[in-house]
Amino acid sequence: MADLLAANKNDNVTLVDALDKVLEKGVVINGDIMIRVADVDLVYLGLRLILTSVSKAEELSGKSFSNPGREFTPDDIAYIQKLQREIKKAEENIPKLIDLGSPKKTEQGLAQLVLTLLELIRKLMEKEAFRRVKRGSLSQAEVQKLGLSLKAVKKKIQEVQAIFGIEDEELNLDLGPLGNLM
Amino acid sequence: MEGLYFYCIKEKTEEHPTFSIKGIDEKGEVFTITFRDVEAVVSKVSLEEFGSSEIQKRSQEDLSWIKEKAVTHEKVIEQAMRKEDKISSLIPMRFGIIFKDEMSLEEELSKDYPKIKSVLENLKGKQEWSIKIYLKDKETFEKLIKEKNETIKEKEKEIASLPEGVAFFMEEELKEIIAKETSKELNNFAEDIFERLKDFSFDLVKGKLLEKELTGKEKPMVLNVSCLILEDRIEDFKKGVEALDQDINTKGFYLEYSGPWPAYNFSVY
Numbered sequence: 001m002a003d004l005l006a007a008n009k010n011d012n013v014t015l016v017d018a019l020d021k022v023l024e025k026g027v028v029i030n031g032d033i034m035i036r037v038a039d040v041d042l043v044y045l046g047l048r049l050i051l052t053s054v055s056k057a058e059e060l061s062g063k064s065f066s067n068p069g070r071e072f073t074p075d076d077i078a079y080i081q082k083l084q085r086e087i088k089k090a091e092e093n094i095p096k097l098i099d100l101g102s103p104k105k106t107e108q109g110l111a112q113l114v115l116t117l118l119e120l121i122r123k124l125m126e127k128e129a130f131r132r133v134k135r136g137s138l139s140q141a142e143v144q145k146l147g148l149s150l151k152a153v154k155k156k157i158q159e160v161q162a163i164f165g166i167e168d169e170e171l172n173l174d175l176g177p178l179g180n181l182m
Numbered sequence: 183m184e185g186l187y188f189y190c191i192k193e194k195t196e197e198h199p200t201f202s203i204k205g206i207d208e209k210g211e212v213f214t215i216t217f218r219d220v221e222a223v224v225s226k227v228s229l230e231e232f233g234s235s236e237i238q239k240r241s242q243e244d245l246s247w248i249k250e251k252a253v254t255h256e257k258v259i260e261q262a263m264r265k266e267d268k269i270s271s272l273i274p275m276r277f278g279i280i281f282k283d284e285m286s287l288e289e290e291l292s293k294d295y296p297k298i299k300s301v302l303e304n305l306k307g308k309q310e311w312s313i314k315i316y317l318k319d320k321e322t323f324e325k326l327i328k329e330k331n332e333t334i335k336e337k338e339k340e341i342a343s344l345p346e347g348v349a350f351f352m353e354e355e356l357k358e359i360i361a362k363e364t365s366k367e368l369n370n371f372a373e374d375i376f377e378r379l380k381d382f383s384f385d386l387v388k389g390k391l392l393e394k395e396l397t398g399k400e401k402p403m404v405l406n407v408s409c410l411i412l413e414d415r416i417e418d419f420k421k422g423v424e425a426l427d428q429d430i431n432t433k434g435f436y437l438e439y440s441g442p443w444p445a446y447n448f449s450v451y
Contacts, residue, residue: 025446026276035278147347
């Protein structure tokens with residue numbers, strides 16, 4: 001395309017500009033034959049998935065959260081420490097993976113789909129947890145554990161994202177007329 | 183049978199323009215058909231080929247075919263538009279218009295002749311330029327938002343005093359608030375830039391924001407504008423755009439501009 005605007009070589013002219021104009025704009029008159037060009041955005045968005053139902057977050061998060069007055073048990077403390085270690089590990093690992101600069105592009109498509117669904121479930125769990133925390137029916141230890149668990153899952157997802165070179169915005173699905181999944 | 187692929191309409195010139203490029207099928211010569219005082223730029227194509235369901239299918243599915251043809255379409259129009267250093271105004275057609283013969287093309291031209299003349303008249307002495315703005319550094323932009331938002335600042339302070347697991351919930355809540363603010367401020371920003379571009383432009387129009395897959399850029403597009411600029415204000419426009427670029431750089435954005443383009447956005451009739 002460099003020769004496209006020979007008189008303005010320094011100007012940044014891209015194929016994108018040309019496509020944007022030629023396919024979208026310009027005068028349309030009734031010829032004898034019209035070649036209808038696909039909506040270019042559509043061509044790129046290969047995957048369209050419609051999720052009809054998602055089971056309740058409550059069922060996924062399992063177990064009952066109750067008993068606001070309960071103290072921290074040794075088990076609680078061990079669990080909390082384990083989660084904190086996991087979070088730290090993932091946090092340290094992410095920049096290294098990014099620096100490595102060789103995300104596994106070949107498996108990116110599948111990883112993106114799986115991670116998107118994981119992210120959806122994580123968000124649903126988080127929302128439910130939020131509701132419970134706000135309701136005030138959880139003990140401080142439970143809130144702490146719940147928060148750390150969710151944070152650990154989040155960090156793990158980010159770690160896998162870094163492995164496959166998937167950006168945050170890519171963890172979504174365009175459901176066409178229904179809008180975006182998240 | 184041969185038909186005519188239609189690229190653009192221009193004012194008739196003394197000497198017929200010559201084209202070094204082949205037409206849309208990479209075989210047919212590009213030439214002009216004169217109608218009163220305007221010229222249609224066309225090339226011959228096989229009606230069997232271009233009318234076939236195979237081509238219709240490719241144009242719906244085969245992206246590399248679409249790209250290649252769109253670029254040829256544009257290059258032909260570029261050649262019609264430029265003569266040495268001079269840019270002449272013309273009306274570019276959208277991709278994909280074919281007439282079965284000269285007569286049916288002339289019929290269309292004759293029907294629309296008054297409108298064609300008025301569009302060409304309006305475009306005289308003006309050029310279309312494109313400006314696309316990208317969000318280069320989201321963190322910088324968010325930082326500016328955080329600095330002037332009291333609610334966000336207070337929440338941040340509160341979070342700092344909480345145990346990690348409990349803080350997580352507040353952090354997530356805060357992130358949502360920041361995301362909402364960011365998208366609001368991004369809209370304001372785009373509106374503001376659009377207003378500023380009005381100062382340099384005879385006319386301007388917003389285009390669709392293009393997906394990253396299409397732009398091939400890492401950064402998201404936040405504004406896509408086409409401007410119609412008076413020829414004697416092109417230098418002002420360029421200076422203005424470059425000043426604008428420097429200004430938005432400090433806020434985490436950058437822009438790219440290009441032109442002159444055939445007036446795709448300002449010649450609909």
